Amino acid sequence: MALSKQDVAGIADYARIALDDEELEEMCRYMNETVQILQPIREYDLEGVEPTFHPIGDLSNVMGEDVVDDSVRALDIDTALANAGAKRDRYFRVPSILGNDGGDR
Numbered sequence: 001m002a003l004s005k006q007d008v009a010g011i012a013d014y015a016r017i018a019l020d021d022e023e024l025e026e027m028c029r030y031m032n033e034t035v036q037i038l039q040p041i042r043e044y045d046l047e048g049v050e051p052t053f054h055p056i057g058d059l060s061n062v063m064g065e066d067v068v069d070d071s072v073r074a075l076d077i078d079t080a081l082a083n084a085g086a087k088r089d090r091y092f093r094v095p096s097i098l099g100n101d102g103g104d105r
Helices: 005-014 021-043 077-081
Strands: none
Touching: 005 021
16 A cells, blocks of 8 residues: 555644655655555464553552652752752742743742
């Protein structure tokens, strides 16, 4: 099943990629070559094979607890904030990403 120029133009439009006539012709050739290269995969007997959505299977989060151990803290707060562009109390002060109405947090 070869892809037509209209097929490739539709895919490019869906992906919001502007292609001129020369690029459309080149992309049509490229995509048809790719389909041909992948054609042998369609010949595999996959009857009864469950789809794999993630190679690890039943993935779970293995992160540890977010607990601060003050005995091994790398920097004290004053040292960490020493070169800060702006700070308030024990915190770095950064511009609001919510706009001017978000206030100064």
